[in-house]
Amino acid sequence: MSVRRVTSQDVAEHAGVSQSAVSRVFTPGASVSKKMEARVRASAEALGYRPNVLARSLITGRSRIIGLVVAYLDNQFYPEALERLSRALQAEGYHVLVFMSREGEDLDEVIQEILDYQVDGIVAASVSMSDELARRCRAAGKPVVLFNRGQEDAGLAQVTSANRAGGRKVAAHFVAAGHKRIAHISGWAGSMTGRDRAAGFAEGLKAAGVPLLEIVDGEYRWERAAEAARWLMAEIKPDAIFVGNDVMAFSVMDTLRFELGLRVPQDVAVVGYDDVAMAAWPAYDLTTVRQPADRMVRATVELLLERIETPSAAPRRIEIDGPLVRRGSTSAEVKA
Amino acid sequence: MSVRRVTSQDVAEHAGVSQSAVSRVFTPGASVSKKMEARVRASAEALGYRPNVLARSLITGRSRIIGLVVAYLDNQFYPEALERLSRALQAEGYHVLVFMSREGEDLDEVIQEILDYQVDGIVAASVSMSDELARRCRAAGKPVVLFNRGQEDAGLAQVTSANRAGGRKVAAHFVAAGHKRIAHISGWAGSMTGRDRAAGFAEGLKAAGVPLLEIVDGEYRWERAAEAARWLMAEIKPDAIFVGNDVMAFSVMDTLRFELGLRVPQDVAVVGYDDVAMAAWPAYDLTTVRQPADRMVRATVELLLERIETPSAAPRRIEIDGPLVRRGSTSAEVKA
DNA sequence: AGGGTTTTTGCAGAGGTATGCAAAATGCCG
DNA sequence: CGGCATTTTGCATACCTCTGCAAAAACCCT
Incomplete structure (x- = not known):
């Protein structure tokens, strides 16, 4: 029942050499003659031997x-x-x-x-x-x-x-397009990625003299992002929203279009972050900052x-x- | 530089017991007295010892x-x-x-x-x-x-x-909705999942006396599915398509809507397979067979x-x- | 051929843990 | 307290491989 593993010892015996020799054949950079290598490899092949990574790691520490x-x-x-x-x-x-x-x-x-x-x-x-x-x-x-x-x-x-720089790029993009009412649904405030993107975005807007009307923490969660979008459209009515990652941006777009009946980008422009595969799909066709x-x-x-x-x-x-x-x-x- | 690991031997010495004793404390079901257990655990804690999974596996074979x-x-x-x-x-x-x-x-x-x-x-x-x-x-x-x-x-x-049964469910659904021009973009024909879904679907339609106009192999690939959709709409003009998985179904929907200007489900009904999270998103809102x-x-x-x-x-x-x-x-x- | 160098090989120990076996300790009971 | 059954402990070995060291082999050159 129990499956006997083939060990270097078995190969050594089969080839009529020492166990060390077998080990050396399978250790890159070790000193082995052509002849030895050939013999050992033949025996190893015949018995189906392969070194045990775990045993090896025990001694190499890797x-x-x-x-x-x-x-x-x-x-x-x-x-x-x-x-x-x-x-x-x-x-x-x-x-x-x-x-x-x-x-x-x-x-x-x-x-x-x-x-x-x-x-x-x-x-x-x-x-x-x-x-x-x-x-x-x-x-x-x-x-x-x-x-x-x-x-x-x-x-x-x-x-x-470069999250900060990414945030600035989005700001510049919104400013260039002439948006005046701008909001941000950020990534989780407990994460530096989220904070940096928000900070860069805020910086960029400030530099251009355009106010950032509101920041809501979306916590990188689909449902939170949808809620944030509802709240923003009810209270702030922005014409451009930067969302902390793509998945939340999809949520926001769905909420805007299917729940609130708004058009993207005509009524509200949306930008995400990540550039996951789906961002390029026609259903969303999302402007976003690529994380390579x-x-x-x-x-x-x-x-x-x-x-x-x-x-x-x-x-x-x-x-x-x-x-x-x-x-x-x-x-x-x-x-x- | 090299980091000396803490071993069971170290713990044994610190606690003034044998290495075996330490081993037994960390082996569920082994025989150890309360007193021994307490002493060993204290020393282990003090030294920050934890058993080496790799060394253990060498001897247990697990x-x-x-x-x-x-x-x-x-x-x-x-x-x-x-x-x-x-x-x-x-x-x-x-x-x-x-x-x-x-x-x-x-x-x-x-x-x-x-x-x-x-x-x-x-x-x-x-x-x-x-x-x-x-x-x-x-x-x-x-x-x-x-x-x-x-x-x-x-x-x-x-x-x-239950891929075959799943295929049949889709067939029944299309038949119940009164579709007459039905096609299938299948999962990769080289996979049994793909073949079974297709077979079940064909069976179901046959039982209902509705013809399956065409099957195209989508190979579980986004791009292939889009091509298949273009071809189907040009040549076959189906009013319902069963697609071998959700990702391909999204591709098909995008192609129908944004490239061919068709409405889903009014012009063409689409069903996928898997029920991934995105299938429930409003942008697709995809009817699909759930794989639990x-x-x-x-x-x-x-x-x-x-x-x-x-x-x-x-x-x-x-x-x-x-x-x-x-x-x-x-x-x-x-x-x- | 002989001596020196370099290469190749085998020996033996180590790496950290589990476990069968025998010895020691403990518990129980009269 | 003695004797026996039971539990707990330690000893020694095994798991499989790598590697330092010394011995053996191969090679080179005069």
Whole structure:
């Protein structure tokens, strides 16, 4: 019943060599003669041997596992990023072990579990980390990269898009189109991404001398965004709304069109943030600031590997700029 | 620089007991006195000790890792399922190691890599497995569960929704609404899910004596679905289209409305399959057959754990029925 | 051929934990 | 308090691989 695994010892016996020799054949960069390599590989092939990654990690101290903490996958941006991240790491010989956490729930337990697996590094996507946790990861020698969520305090590596600049781009776009009544449904105020986008937007409007009539926290939630839209249209009556991410922007557009009977962009212009695949679909055709998932993921992998190779390297912060993608949810005409 | 890990040996010395004692404290069901437990836990706490999952797995033969193979995450159904799967397994003390593969690409390399990690089981989502691969997993004693993709030949455990029945439900719905010109843009013909939905749909129409004018393979791809819709409207002019999944249905609706200027459901009724979150959004308001991700995931976990506990258990197949969810993309009125 | 260099190989120990077995400790009862 | 049954503990070994070190082999050059 029990399945006997094929071990390097078995291969060694079959090939009539020592176990060390087998190990060396499967260790890149080790010293093995051509002849030895051929013999061992033949035996390994015959027996169907492959090194046990876990046993190997025990001695090398490298598991080739990266822990990923993520709170939810219903914002399209995250599956997209996860897919790319997984592929990129796979190409480097690493694999992603997934840990779901809930916003608000204490990360402690989750991080402990991650560390139990002796991961080589941790990517925390859209979750914030307490200083205490960061300290513990440092103590364990595990590099952490925050993905798409900045943090002021802790000395953590992080990759974000240029959220502040993005907010300014949206402001400039609204101003150029001549909008006067402008509002913002922000990303969760507890997140730096949300705050930065809002801050950049406010800055940009201020610089142009156009007032920002109202900011409502949409908490990155579909339902909250819809409520915010209803309230804004009842109380403020803006003619342009910048929404903190695409998913909320879709919610806002649906509310405007199907519940309030308004036209986008003629009655209200809407801009989102992320540029997920759906933003380009005709039903929404959403003007939005692109977060270049591809480049963000590449930067994340780079940072992670850098710190795995060189644990002494200081944690860096990388910010990636993304363009404003103009589509039909904002009008093209520029008023003078 | 190098971070000395805290081991059970360290805890043992600190507590003045043997290493075995420490091990037993952290092994559920082992024999330890109250006093011993308290002492060890105190020392463990003081030193910040937690058992090394990898070292443990070396001796128990259980890694508490489940390998997940998935081809793409851009169909919303999969991130949804992945999130639930990960949470459900987490609750059972397992974790998901992600392996991205590409449709068509040979799974061989991927499966080998999975096995290298000594996973306790494998979930293959929307990928088909060759008999050879299935054989190899069996040889390695690793249970495999196919998620949302059936397969006739191999004796593999699998969880699917009742695709055939689902297809019939759609047929009945169209027939009841009095549609006469009916077409189908199917899921990829190379997948059993796609074939079953199409077969059920055809059966249902045949039983009602309504012809199925055309079937086009949409390959589960957004762009292919749009092309299929253009072609159908040019050549066949159906008044009702059943589309093999929601994502393709969205594409079809967009093409009908924004490219061809047709109204849904007045000119053409559209039905999808999956009931992803977006299907309920007002912009689409799509009638669709629900795949109960929750129950499908629960069944998957059940099957997996069952076979991990009892390797001799025969692989079972579970089919989960889902309702037709009526929404605005099909008309309500039933003609006599 | 011989001596020195370099390469290749095997030996043995380590990495962190679980567990069968025997010894020690505890509990029970008369 | 003695004797026996039961529980708890420690010892030693196993899991599978990598790697430093020293021995063996191969190579090179005169």
